[in-house]
Amino acid sequence: MIRLIIGAILFGIALVFKFSPSIEFVMFFTSYLLVGGEVLLKAVKNIFRGQLFDENFLMSIATIGAFAIKEFPEGVAVMLFYQIGELFEDIAVNRSRRSIKSLIDIRPDYANLKVGDDIKRVSPYEVKIDDYIIVKPGEKIPLDGKIIDGKSMVDTSALTGESVPREVKSGSDILSGFINKSGVLTIRVTKEFGESTVSKILDLVQNASTKKAPTENFITKFARYYTPIIVFSALALAILPTLFINGATFSDWAYRALIFLVVSCPCALVISIPLGFFAGIGGASRNGILIKGSNYLEILNYVDTVVFDKTGTLTKGVFKVTEVNTYGDMNEDELLKYVAFAESYSNHPIATSILKAYGEEINQKEVENYEEISGHGVKAVIQGKEVLVGNAKLMQKENVKFEKVEKIGTVIYLAIDKKYSGFIVISDEMKKDSESAIKELRNIGVKKIIMLTGDRSSVGVKIAEKLGLDDVYSELLPHQKVEKLEELYKQKSLKGKLVFVGDGINDAPVLARADIGIAMGGVGSDAAIEAADIVLMTDEPSKLPIAIKIAKRTRRIIWQNIIFALGVKGVVLLLGACGIATMWEAVFADVGVALIAVLNSIRAMKVNNL
Structure with missing residues (x-):
């Protein structure tokens, strides 16, 4: 900054005041070295490394050439404005990186480790599994764990994008990166810091740029071939007209060639395109969507088939009594009571959900002659009445006349003294x-939406009908899901990509096989999150269309930059070759265009109004 200011002052003095030619040259040359010395040094170092054709080399040739044809002011001006432009670009890029990282500024600085009756402030890396930590109001949760004591509201926005605080209490699982808002929490640590949620998220976002998108790779290769072509074209522009055009002077055509060189710097593309992808990934992370690389962000533009797992992905994965239907004189409370008493000896998730729905204490002494009939249900005497609770097979086996119903979920029938009394639905x-x-x-152009599930066919079909899915494949084991995915690959379009969305350990093989594997980050298993390319931290399927919209907008911004940069450069190149454009226009076509492209790229971070 200091060198630029002193160089600019010297340049201004030499430009405004009249000095002798020798003093003027010394002042311009000193100004040039102060302003452009760093660029010249980089160019020389890169030549020795074999990296001949880069922007430093182009700038060096252009400005030295300007001095060679005694265009001292323009030689200094080009270097000065190039360096000022680079400075502004660095500021813009650094600011965008800082703001992207601040979106997930969730790294904890310390943990309050409980040692006996004392509390020690230590680095999160020092805390081991099964250690106890204390988290006070206003502090970040440093490690994943289970709350042993305390009740609080936690801010989960850094991980999930949810603005509404979540209530947690004793027995709740809690993730690192949440912020404790009210009560004091005692937490038993379940994962070391390196394996914790916050550590994995930071690693995902910070290393996402290592997996380059095809557009980024194309621009890198493009710059590698484009620059030498430009250098030799400029050389031809300086020499050939003087050989074939009468009256053509070398100094005039050399000046045009120098303009050609300045305009041709590919900085706008080389800087703004990776930044655009980085900003897109940052914008997605702000919305609770973690994308592991810009290649996956770009692939989202071509999704034409989406395959969902059912449990934990489209459904909550929690059994609940969703319907109570009575028959005859029976009322709902009585029906639920008899079913709850009959299921009171079972630990099955369905039985647990019935007892939870009943919500009252059960005196098991009132349950006599309890008999569990495998694959059918339960037979027992409750308060002196013979009670049958189970599926349709049990009713048929016991010759009970009943009305068979088809519902989404598990239907439990009740008969008292061989008389049908109604049913409940657990789903x-x-x-x-x-x-x-x-x-x-559907609205954003996905052609086919399918569900794969290990659940019964009747349940799968009903959910598919309710959601309007194109197809459903049920009763699948993990390896059968992979086989089914292979079949679906053959059905998709040539350029179309297939996405699989799942949450469990059994989904890991399918997530790894899909073009893009998307895991539910909140309830999802570590294996699923590890195998996935994108993680939805809020467990909401609606985040998937948002991710696709972010990908489409990022791609749109990147192509705006490519078209704008090449368009402006093309026009100024033509004007320069015709002798109309000067070095000042050339500087705008290089530095100005790069700066505008960088500022445009940063827009990809904003996730509002998608």
């Missing part, structure tokens, strides 16, 4: 945004 509750997610995917 895995649908996520509230599953339906809207499917509609939005």
Whole structure:
């Protein structure tokens, strides 16, 4: 900065005041060295490294050439404005990187380790599994764990993008990166810091740029071939007209060639395109969507088939009594009571959900002659009455006349003294945004939406009908899901990409096989998150269409930069070759265009109004 200011002052004095030619030269040359010395040094170092054709080399040739034809002011001006432009670009890039990283500024500085009756402030790296930590109001949760004591509201926005605080209490699992808002929490650590959620998220976002998108790779290769072509074209522009055009002077055509060189710097593309992808990844992370590389962000533009797992992905993965239907004189409370008493000896998740729905204490002494009939249900005497609770097979086996019903979920029938009394439905509750997610995917051009599930066919078909899916494949084991995915690959279009969205350990092989594997980060297993290319931290299917929209907008911004940069450069190159454009226009076509492209790239970070 100091060198630039002194160089600019010297340049201004030499430009405004009249000095003798020798003093003027010394002042311009000193100004040039102060302003452009760093660029010249880089160019020389790169030549020795074999990296001949880069922007430093182009700038050095152009400005030295300007001095050679005694265009001292323009030689200094080009270097000065190039360096000022580079400075502004660095400021813009650094600011965008800082703001992207601040979106996930969740790295904890310390942990309050409980040692006996004392509390020690230590680095999170020093805390081991099964250690106890204390988290006070206002502090970040430093490691993943289970709350042993305390109740609080936690801010989960850094991880999930959710603005509404979440209530946690004793027995709740809690993730590192959340911020404790109210009560004091005692947490038993379940993962070391290197394996914790916050550590993995930081690693994902910071290393996402290592997996380059095809557009980025193309621009890198393009610059490698483009620059030498430009250098030799400029050389031809300086020499050939003087050989074939009468009256053509070398100094005039050399000046045009120098303009050609300055304009041709590919900085705008080389800087703004990777920054555009980085900003897109940052914008997605702000919305609770973690993308592991810009290649995956670009692939999202070509999604034409989406395959969902059911449990934990489209549904909550939690059994719940969703319907109570009575028959005859029986009322709902009585029906639920008899079913709860009959299921009170079972530890099955379905039985647990019934007892939770009943919500009252059960005196098991009132349950006599309890008999569990495998694959059918339960037979018992409750308060002196023979009670049958189970599936349709049990009713048929015991010759009970009943009305068979088809519902989403598990239907439990009740008969008292061989008389049918009604049924309850226990089902895995649908996520509230599953339906809207499917509609939005259709709206943005996804052609085929399919569900793979290990659940029964009747349940799978009903959920598929309710959500409006194209197809459903049920009762699949993990390896069968992979086989089914292979079949679906053959059905998709040539350029189209296939996405699989899942959450469990059994989904890991399918996530790894898909073009893009997307895992549910909140309830998802470590294996699924590890195998996935994108992680949805809020467990909401509706985040998938948002991710695709972010990808499409990022791509649109990047192509705006490419077209704008090449368009402006093309026009000024033509004007320069015709002798119309001067070095000042050349500087704008290089530095100005690069700066505008960088500022445009930063827009990809904004996730509003998608």
